[in-house]
Amino acid sequence: MTVFLVGLIASQAQAAEPVDFAHDVLPILKARCAECHTNGTYKGGLNLDTREDLLKSKVLTVGKPAVSELISRVIEVDPELRMPPEGEPLTAKEVDQLRKWIGTGLSWQEGFSFKEAVAVRPLGLRRQKLTTEEPTNIALDRLLKNYWQEKGVEPPAIVGDATFLRRVSLDLVGLLPSPEELSQFVADQSPDKRRRKVLEILGRDVQYADHWMSFWNDLLRNDYAGTGYIDGGRKQITGWLYRALRENKPYDKFVRELLDPSPESEGFIRGIKWRGRVNASQVREIQYAQNITQVFLGINLKCASCHDSFIDHWKLEDAYGLAAVISEKPLEIHRCDQPTGHTATAKFLFPELGDLDPKLPRKQRLATVAKLMTSEKNGRLSRTIVNRLWQRLFGRGLVHPVDIMANPAWSEEMLDLLAIEFVDSGYDLKHLLALMANSRGYQSVSAATEGESVTNEEYVFRGPRVKRMTAEQYTDAVWRITQTTPARPTKPVAAVDAHKKEPVRAALVVSDSLMRSLGRPNREQVVTTRPDSLTTLQALDLSNGEDLTRLVNRGADSLRKAHPEWSDADFANSLFQSALSRSPTSSELRVAEQLIGDPTTNLGLSDFLWTLFMLPEFQAIR
Known part of the structure; x- marks a missing residue:
């Protein structure tokens, strides 16, 4: 009731x-x-x-x-x-x-403020100001130390080895460490073991690609089923995207191949052809302008696609000018869905990066936008992906929210330092992730969540925020612990990776009701961050949903068959290590033994599995 x-x-x-x-x-x-x-x-x-x-x-x-x-x-x-x-x-x-x-709740545009920014960040990266002889990882920690001193913040303690390994494994490849890996890592006395472990984890190219498919599918509106795929109104980029991640394709090349695409990568800029009549701000050409600026530049053009923006300086002609780049015919400007009688002239948002001749054929206009977007003079591109990855690892971006990159960063120096290192590394995403994961800030004890009332001006970085597992991370963890992983991935992924030896991952299959309730989106829109608060639907699905119930019941049966000789204490110790990366306390062990029963039964073991999967400690990345 x-x-x-x-x-x-x-x-x-x-x-x-x-x-x-x-x-x-x-x-x-x-x-x-x-x-x-x-x-x-x-x-x-x-x-x-x-x-x-x-x-x-x-x-x-x-x-x-x-x-x-x-x-x-x-x-x-x-x-x-x-x-x-x-x-x-x-x-x-x-x-x-x-x-x-x-x-109805006092809705507000995320990140909007009437207060004018004190300083405008230049488009180019500020190299001269940050040039230093020290390695970037040392400079990063130094900037953070200075920041804490200026804010009067006591530097947080460093997390223990087990917490670090669980955190970095989930963040970089989306998987819990195995008990064997955890034991070996904790026993290792080498002073550089964390640095080596980060590189080793990032070297698992299949696990890395599997995990980051979710992030990029959300950003690029790519999915395996849904609106538009049956009638040709939408096109997958799954094969291209998976190989790009597995190869760690340089980010500038990654972006160019999306903006000046081959038939295999054109699905992103093609957008979705909606059925029936749609608002003028939802046609494919406008989707192109909205999507490439949001994903790669952290700019919200949705408001400016209907009229001059109320929330920033972008104008209707800016949105339509970019939309005209991809248009195959003259594009009439509509204001608030009403035709104006004026035709858009193709242009890029930042003319200081170079010229775009609107008279060029469509293919050459797309190539020009790809070149301008990935120009080294465009610091907005590198800053935006740096900020997105920082938000993924730390729980909040250097700039907040991530889609309003005009907002000030809580450390402008740190933002540009990381962006410069990223560009100088050849736009190497793994190098950037390693730099963040090896930083003093990332390896600090998690900070308490500040709450929604904290403004950008009030926010102080005190360490990474506690994050909830994504739908895919949670599902992968449950599958592996219960030995219920599906036999094969969704067909498009299987086609590009048939030789893979790794177990199937949740990111590679069509979403089910459990994953949807845990926040996996339908990807009809660009999704840059997922909600991080528990909803009523999620609570209901976790407490008595059919999908999770079926998994824990199958898991109990498969675990008992795999280990018929194990006692209740054996199951409890093993599952604690697998799920929480630690051993149970004496009181926890007593409760676990009572749940599992002696002799062990499927019902008792499934009850214990369900209890583990409900724990905030299991669901959180701390």
């Missing part, structure tokens, strides 16, 4: 759709409120710079517009008390939008 009520309450809370902040609310705030309550001017103590600032001003109660002072002031009939104090009162429609906005 409790679970039912939780689900009912959650479904009711989600029934009301949130307001579109950028289109429905931001224009009102900009036109009628911003002059007096943003960017350093905060009359009456009201600060609208960010959602967090607005909440701190205590002029509204989320979910309760009727008791919110913000609403009472804009509908006040007394002109001495009404807001805004000058001009006409808000219209009934505008007031209704504000009521709906407060009532």
Whole structure:
């Protein structure tokens, strides 16, 4: 009954759709409120710079517009008390939008602030400022040490060997270390064993490719089934992508082959041809402009695809200019889905990187964009992937959120240091990951999660955040521990990697209901980060879902058949090592033995497996 009520309450809370902040609310705030309550001017103590600032001003109660002072002031009939104090009162429609906005949760564009950035990051990398004789890994740790000193932060302790190995194995190849690997690593007394282990893990090219397929499938909208694949409205890039990861293709070449593609890699820029009539901002040409800028530059062009952006400086003609690069015919500009009568002229977002002749044939225009995007003068490309990988390993980017790279980094020097090293290494992604994993910051004890109310200005890096396993990491761990790994991957992956000896990975199969509830997206849109909070659906699927129940039941049977001589204590010790990378405490062992039973039964062992898989310690990367 409790679970039912939780689900009912959650479904009711989600029934009301949130307001579109950028289109429905931001224009009102900009036109009628911003002059007096943003960017350093905060009359009456009201600060609208960010959602967090607005909440701190205590002029509204989320979910309760009727008791919110913000609403009472804009509908006040007394002109001495009404807001805004000058001009006409808000219209009934505008007031209704504000009521709906407060009532449905006070939605806000992630990363948006009315406060203007203090400094604008140059497009090129700042080499001269960072040039130093010391190796980059030493310089990285030095910058972090100086940062902590400036912030008055006591440097966190270094994690133990077992915690480090579990963390780095999950982060770099998505797998838990085996008990044997863990035992050997802990026993190794070599001072450079962590550095060597990082390189050894990254050298597992198949495991590496299997794991990072999820990351790139999310970014590049690539999947094995779904909208568009049956009727030709969408095309996979699975074979090309898998080989690129396994070969550790240099990132600049990786990007060029996506932007000036072969038939095998063209699926990304082709986008999805939706059925029926679609909004002008969703046609394939506009998808191209939105997707390549979001993925490779950390720029959100979605707002500018409909009208001049409310949230940054990009204009409608910028989005359409880039969209015209891929268009096979003259592309008419639409504003808010209405034709303007003007035709877009093909151009790149950053003309300072070089010229793009709009009269060139389509193929040559694409080649020009690929060249400009991967120019060494384009520091935005290298900074963006550095930031994405930092976010994957540390839980929060140097720049937050990762799709608004115009935001300031909490360490601009560190961002450029890593980007410069990445470019100088030949755009080597594994080299960049190794540099991060070997840093003092990565090997520190995890920091407490700051909460959603912490702004970029308030954030202080104190160590990596605790992360939840992804859907694929969780599934892989359960499969391996229970010995229930599928026999073969999804057909497209099997075709490019038929010779592989490794067990099948969750990233290589069509998503099931458990993976979907744990956050694996349908990839019809670019997904750069997945939600990291537990949802009601996830709690229900983990507690009594059919998929996990079937796996633990099959696992109990297969484990008992594989080890008929094991006692309850043998199973408990082995499974603790496999799942948590440690031995059970004496009290944990007693509870485990009671669950498993003596003699061991399938029911008892499946109950114990389920208990292990429910533990936050199992699900977390600490």
